[in-house]
Amino acid sequence: MITGWRHPARLVVLAFLAATAAATALLMLPVAAESGQATAFMAALFTAASGISGTGLAVVDTGSHWSAFGEVVLLVLWQVGGFGIMTLASVLALLISHRLGLHMQLTVKTETNTLNLGQVRAVVAGVVTVSLVVEAIGAVVLALRFWLGYGEPFGRALYSGVFHSVSAFNSVGLALYPDSLMRYATDPWVCLPIVVVAVTGGLGFPVLFEFLRRRRKRWSLHTKITVPVYLGLMAFGTLVVLVVEWGRAGTLGPYGVGDKLLIGLFHGVMYGSAGFNTVDVAQLQPATMLAGDVLMFIGGGSAGTTGGIKVTTFALLAFVLYAEVRAEPSVHVMGRRISAEVQRQAVTVALLGVGVVMAATLVLLATSSFRLDDVLFETTAAFGGVGLSSGLTAQLSVTGQLVIIVLMFIGRVGPITLVSALALRERRRRYELPEERPIVG
Amino acid sequence: MITGWRHPARLVVLAFLAATAAATALLMLPVAAESGQATAFMAALFTAASGISGTGLAVVDTGSHWSAFGEVVLLVLWQVGGFGIMTLASVLALLISHRLGLHMQLTVKTETNTLNLGQVRAVVAGVVTVSLVVEAIGAVVLALRFWLGYGEPFGRALYSGVFHSVSAFNSVGLALYPDSLMRYATDPWVCLPIVVVAVTGGLGFPVLFEFLRRRRKRWSLHTKITVPVYLGLMAFGTLVVLVVEWGRAGTLGPYGVGDKLLIGLFHGVMYGSAGFNTVDVAQLQPATMLAGDVLMFIGGGSAGTTGGIKVTTFALLAFVLYAEVRAEPSVHVMGRRISAEVQRQAVTVALLGVGVVMAATLVLLATSSFRLDDVLFETTAAFGGVGLSSGLTAQLSVTGQLVIIVLMFIGRVGPITLVSALALRERRRRYELPEERPIVG
Numbered sequence: 072m073i074t075g076w077r078h079p080a081r082l083v084v085l086a087f088l089a090a091t092a093a094a095t096a097l098l099m100l101p102v103a104a105e106s107g108q109a110t111a112f113m114a115a116l117f118t119a120a121s122g123i124s125g126t127g128l129a130v131v132d133t134g135s136h137w138s139a140f141g142e143v144v145l146l147v148l149w150q151v152g153g154f155g156i157m158t159l160a161s162v163l164a165l166l167i168s169h170r171l172g173l174h175m176q177l178t179v180k181t182e183t184n185t186l187n188l189g190q191v192r193a194v195v196a197g198v199v200t201v202s203l204v205v206e207a208i209g210a211v212v213l214a215l216r217f218w219l220g221y222g223e224p225f226g227r228a229l230y231s232g233v234f235h236s237v238s239a240f241n242s243v244g245l246a247l248y249p250d251s252l253m254r255y256a257t258d259p260w261v262c263l264p265i266v267v268v269a270v271t272g273g274l275g276f277p278v279l280f281e282f283l284r285r286r287r288k289r290w291s292l293h294t295k296i297t298v299p300v301y302l303g304l305m306a307f308g309t310l311v312v313l314v315v316e317w318g319r320a321g322t323l324g325p326y327g328v329g330d331k332l333l334i335g336l337f338h339g340v341m342y343g344s345a346g347f348n349t350v351d352v353a354q355l356q357p358a359t360m361l362a363g364d365v366l367m368f369i370g371g372g373s374a375g376t377t378g379g380i381k382v383t384t385f386a387l388l389a390f391v392l393y394a395e396v397r398a399e400p401s402v403h404v405m406g407r408r409i410s411a412e413v414q415r416q417a418v419t420v421a422l423l424g425v426g427v428v429m430a431a432t433l434v435l436l437a438t439s440s441f442r443l444d445d446v447l448f449e450t451t452a453a454f455g456g457v458g459l460s461s462g463l464t465a466q467l468s469v470t471g472q473l474v475i476i477v478l479m480f481i482g483r484v485g486p487i488t489l490v491s492a493l494a495l496r497e498r499r500r501r502y503e504l505p506e507e508r509p510i511v512g
Numbered sequence: 513m514i515t516g517w518r519h520p521a522r523l524v525v526l527a528f529l530a531a532t533a534a535a536t537a538l539l540m541l542p543v544a545a546e547s548g549q550a551t552a553f554m555a556a557l558f559t560a561a562s563g564i565s566g567t568g569l570a571v572v573d574t575g576s577h578w579s580a581f582g583e584v585v586l587l588v589l590w591q592v593g594g595f596g597i598m599t600l601a602s603v604l605a606l607l608i609s610h611r612l613g614l615h616m617q618l619t620v621k622t623e624t625n626t627l628n629l630g631q632v633r634a635v636v637a638g639v640v641t642v643s644l645v646v647e648a649i650g651a652v653v654l655a656l657r658f659w660l661g662y663g664e665p666f667g668r669a670l671y672s673g674v675f676h677s678v679s680a681f682n683s684v685g686l687a688l689y690p691d692s693l694m695r696y697a698t699d700p701w702v703c704l705p706i707v708v709v710a711v712t713g714g715l716g717f718p719v720l721f722e723f724l725r726r727r728r729k730r731w732s733l734h735t736k737i738t739v740p741v742y743l744g745l746m747a748f749g750t751l752v753v754l755v756v757e758w759g760r761a762g763t764l765g766p767y768g769v770g771d772k773l774l775i776g777l778f779h780g781v782m783y784g785s786a787g788f789n790t791v792d793v794a795q796l797q798p799a800t801m802l803a804g805d806v807l808m809f810i811g812g813g814s815a816g817t818t819g820g821i822k823v824t825t826f827a828l829l830a831f832v833l834y835a836e837v838r839a840e841p842s843v844h845v846m847g848r849r850i851s852a853e854v855q856r857q858a859v860t861v862a863l864l865g866v867g868v869v870m871a872a873t874l875v876l877l878a879t880s881s882f883r884l885d886d887v888l889f890e891t892t893a894a895f896g897g898v899g900l901s902s903g904l905t906a907q908l909s910v911t912g913q914l915v916i917i918v919l920m921f922i923g924r925v926g927p928i929t930l931v932s933a934l935a936l937r938e939r940r941r942r943y944e945l946p947e948e949r950p951i952v953g
């Protein structure tokens with residue numbers, strides 16, 4: 072059944088919209104707000120959309136606006152969004168792999184495009200287990216630090232640990248503090264666990280699954296591309312932050328060398344994952360913001376908790392470029408060949424991503440008085456599911472908020488559903504027309 | 513001879529560098545400056561590089577800084593640059609076409625990759641003839657207007673007509689006035705001839721040649737893509753300028769409806785061609801600038817006088833996207849098939865273009881205190897060979913000037929030499945590795 076893919080994709084997209092609607096309703100309840108007053112529709116909708124998509128952009132301050140009830144709604148929403156996106160993307164990748172020969176070793180492979188319930192159950196079980204275990208470890212480490220290092224009451228420290236660990240793993244990046252994690256900027260016992268949990272979620276389920284269930288010596292090409300490229304992008308981000316911000320009074324300037332390195336690493340990693348910040352994003356230099364734009368647009372690993380075009384898509388473009396410049400007739404990567412079909416899919420995802428982000432940027436610029444630095448940072452953050460903002464989110468018009476909401480959804484489910492649609496459809500073989508060559512360049 | 517292409521490309525690149533060196537030396541002469549004092553090396557180098565590449569960005573005011581001698585040096589430089597680039601690109605396209613089956617009807621086709629001298633002569637003669645005829649017509653119309661409409665002395669009016677016509681056809685966009693053509697903003701007798709001459713140069717020699725020598729009913733695919741897409745991009749630019757700037761006090765606000773439309777059209781066209789301006793570029797809204805960035809990055813037609821990735825490259829990406837989304841196994845455009853090789857070349861040119869512009873933007877941002885709006889406008893203008901600047905050019909550091917000089921060269925000769933290198937090399941047939949499919953998106 073060629074069209075079998077549509078059911079899981081459609082179902083999960085519908086489930087995403089339903090969860091957003093439900094969360095919006097719950098967040099509008101007076102009990103969800105610290106003040107005991109009903110939250111306005113747009114603020115609730117924006118928070119719900121930002122939450123389900125794991126983006127973490129916010130029009131109200133998380134810690135002070137929402138009550139304990141509201142915060143639990145958010146936590147559940149983030150977790151549902153994370154489970155949903157990882158399951159959807161993994162199932163679709165599995166569906167594609169059956170047809171195209173990737174070996175994921177998940178369960179017994181079938182030869183059709185329909186998955187049996189057992190396979191889907193295995194994916195769901197794997198996603199839930201991995202998520203909860205990683206989140207639990209992160210929560211315990213953070214809770215111990217908040218309890219022992221900062222003298223918070225045990226219950227409060229545990230809650231805070233769970234909250235920030237779930238926020239990190241699902242690439243949400245919202246903290247209980249109005250300044251994100253700036254108060255912990257120099258504390259490696261808070262920053263490093265957050266980094267590890269966020270990167271684990273950002274790597275994506277297929278890579279994690281392979282790490283855990285490896286029986287063979289050989290890693291899949293997907294893992295062999297994702298891990299080094301993801302790390303390389305983080306290293307690039309860290310380098311730019313350190314070089315550009317090293318002496319700047321508003322950001323790294325006041326800190327010692329060790330703290331500078333910690334903050335640089337934290338921000339270099341956060342661009343491609345959760346989007347917490349430990350320095351004031353509004354004080355970052357335009358060069359740091361531009362490098363961030365690129366990293367946020369790319370995002371993390373496939374079937375992970377980030378948005379964006381994904382690390383493999385970016386890497387495939389680079390491989391195509393390299394092969395073309397070297398005059399190789401086919402694209403070979405680490406002993407494997409990349410089919411023309413996959414190359415075109417990567418080009419399509421990237422072009423559509425650029426188109427969507429540029430269109431949104433143009434609309435936001437035309438309907439506001441913001442400058443390009445801030446707007447492009449906001450749109451790539453929304454598309455990449457990164458909750459970083461130079462402060463523009465809170466000032467958006469209703470039009471602007473709707474643009475960002477749409478971008479957050481597209482960034483999270485767009486590339487996945489697009490690629491599965493591209494990969495699983497039936498290509499109609501038509502007659503071939505005579506070739507003609509327009510001049511390029 | 514597969515490597516035959518290298519000779520014309522290398523020769524012309526070397527000729528470009530030699531012309532830049534010679535022009536730099538001439539411009540440094542005291543007699544070249546209005547003041548009678550020697551111009552500094554960097555200013556002369558920047559002016560020469562900007563001139564040979566037809567970019568028209570300027571670190572000194574053309575009209576007041578350079579003497580009559582200096583201006584003639586510039587005119588010759590622009591003309592040499594225009595001849596050179598159109599000839600180079602046309603010869604290389606012809607070289608490729610021989611091998612790949614495009615019918616340009618230029619002369620008798622040979623079956624090898626070497627052109628005979630007669631063919632090259634025919635191209636040079638065609639380029640020179642078309643350039644001089646179009647420039648002469650433009651010069652006469654402009655001169656008449658300056659003479660009869662503004663009461664300038666006949667000699668001065670003629671000189672001004674020649675200067676601005678040559679500047680327009682070769683996509684330079686430098687005027688004799690410090691405010692470009694703002695004083696003629698509402699004069700269609702100046703603006704429209706400039707538009708026509710600039711668009712003619714921007715269309716590219718292959719399209720012009722086909723217009724002039726058409727013997728068959730059928731246009732080539734290259735022309736059928738270039739003309740409507742180029743016009744469409746200009747229409748998009750015009751629309752954005754009109755919609756965004758309509759009521760803005762610093763730009764279109766003070767003008768009546770007819771004048772608004774004229775200025776909108778002028779700017780919509782200038783982004784993809786010469787880069788004159790009739791409103792203050794520094795007053796443009798960020799949204800107008802971003803749309804301009806996109807249009808300047810794309811540029812005009814292949815083997816024309818603009819820089820950028822070119823209209824056909826942009827169109828090919830759109831066709832690839834459309835075919836992929838529609839699940840077509842091959843890319844068909846207007847009754848013709850686009851080979852996978854040409855598709856990959858377009859992707860390569862676009863990706864390298866994005867990479868070069870982003871890298872330059874990052875360096876400029878990191879080494880200055882400018883904002884992204886202005887810097888991206890400057891870098892895309894340099895890459896696209898468009899002489900528009902929001903005022904940043906004059907404030908660039910030496911590093912910044914060098915970055916822009918390199919960008920101007922790459923934007924002008926990069927895509928052409930890249931594509932001919934890609935198209936004419938020998939593809940080594942290697943063993944094929946087993947296929948593996950990483951997850952995309």
Ligand SMILES: [K+]
Pocket residue numbers: 125126127242243244344345346456457458
């Ligand atoms: K996030």
Ligand SMILES: [K+]
Pocket residue numbers: 566567568683684685785786787897898899
């Ligand atoms: K120009």
